[in-house]
Amino acid sequence: MPREIAVYGILLPTLLPLFVLSLLLQAGADWLLGKLGVYEKVWHPALFRWCLLAVIFGGLALPLYR
Incomplete structure (x- = not known):
């Protein structure tokens, strides 16, 4: 998966x-x-809400950087 996404010529992480x-x-x-x-x-x-956000974000980002 690419590390950047091009949106109308702007590279977003x-x-x-x-x-x-x-x-x-x-x-x-x-x-x-x-x-x-x-x-x-x-x-x-x-x-608890903050930790839930961290777990969800980590679970989504982990396959990207494995």
């Missing part, structure tokens, strides 16, 4: 669309976990 996709996936997972009541059981919900 491949990690930028992956990060945007991970934000969207995290928002969906955040909504679902909120509906299921998971945030009532975790110690620090904001830290």
Whole structure:
């Protein structure tokens, strides 16, 4: 997979669309976990949300750099 993506002649790093996709996936997972009541059981919900974003982004970016 290429390391850059050309968008109208502008080279963007491949990690930028992956990060945007991970934000969207995290928002969906955040909504679902909120509906299921998971945030009532975790110690620090904001830290849990940040870690969830890091895990999703890492999972998407890992195949790119393997």
